[in-house]
Amino acid sequence: MRRIRPHHVFALVPAGQERVTLDLPKQFVGEPLMLEKALLLALLRISRARRIFEFGTYLGSTTAMLSLNAPEAEVCTLDLPAGATGSSAVEEDKKLSLSRAPLRKLDGRIQRLLCDSNEFEPTGLGEFDFIWIDGGHDERTVTSDTENAYRMRRPSPASVIAWHDYGNSKYPELTRYLEGISAARPLMFVEETLMVVDCQVLSEHVARP
Ligand SMILES: C[S@@+](CC[C@H](N)C(=O)[O-])C[C@H]1O[C@@H](n2cnc3c(N)ncnc32)[C@H](O)[C@@H]1O
Numbered sequence: 001m002r003r004i005r006p007h008h009v010f011a012l013v014p015a016g017q018e019r020v021t022l023d024l025p026k027q028f029v030g031e032p033l034m035l036e037k038a039l040l041l042a043l044l045r046i047s048r049a050r051r052i053f054e055f056g057t058y059l060g061s062t063t064a065m066l067s068l069n070a071p072e073a074e075v076c077t078l079d080l081p082a083g084a085t086g087s088s089a090v091e092e093d094k095k096l097s098l099s100r101a102p103l104r105k106l107d108g109r110i111q112r113l114l115c116d117s118n119e120f121e122p123t124g125l126g127e128f129d130f131i132w133i134d135g136g137h138d139e140r141t142v143t144s145d146t147e148n149a150y151r152m153r154r155p156s157p158a159s160v161i162a163w164h165d166y167g168n169s170k171y172p173e174l175t176r177y178l179e180g181i182s183a184a185r186p187l188m189f190v191e192e193t194l195m196v197v198d199c200q201v202l203s204e205h206v207a208r209p
Helices: 006-010 034-047 061-069 088-100 139-152 172-181 200-207
Strands: 002-004 051-055 074-079 110-114 130-133 160-163 188-190 195-198
Touching: 002 200, 006 034, 006 188, 006 200, 034 061, 034 130, 034 160, 034 195, 034 200, 051 061, 051 139, 061 074, 061 110, 061 130, 130 139, 139 160, 139 172, 188 200
Parallel strands: 002 188, 051 074, 051 130, 074 110, 130 160
Antiparallel strands: 160 195, 188 195
């Protein structure tokens, strides 16, 4: 797996598009760290995303952040139906947060899909410029989400697929899976984070002497 530094990503943000809206964190676990959120927003700018897809809505804070920072974009986010996570703590967090979430303020631009992503069939949904994979972390689910993401991705040098939790000791299957496909895909691990990114313009930028 190729390793890059956060500055490699920030360097590609188009001039004049550095200003973003970023809520300070709540105490919930399972959400990306602030550096990761800033990197997601940089990648959003780089991809000039008009269509965004997220595997794993959880509390919806990343969903809302992406939507607020790409007001023209359509956002689609997928999670298990209520009661299906197998964790009562997660269910409580979700009830609490989604009932008040910034998501609610975001009108018809956010489409929520409620299903097990292993059963998800993306045919007919169209192409996406920016895909965030942060749903189930077991091998079966990350394989299914990744294969679907490659089918859904717009074939453009700036389009982005990004994964969360690479290197997280809680999810060794996910790390092994991404290591395995990195022989065939131009994946980059962003140091100081748990993020892996596939984006052609970023790979080319990093490869430049
Ligand atoms: C780490 S959280 C997502 C965090 C969120 N993307 C964020 O940035 O704040 C993982 C989410 O994936 C969902 N999930 C787990 N397995 C899933 C599956 N098989 N299908 C759909 N969603 C799944 C969980 O319910 C949970 O809400």
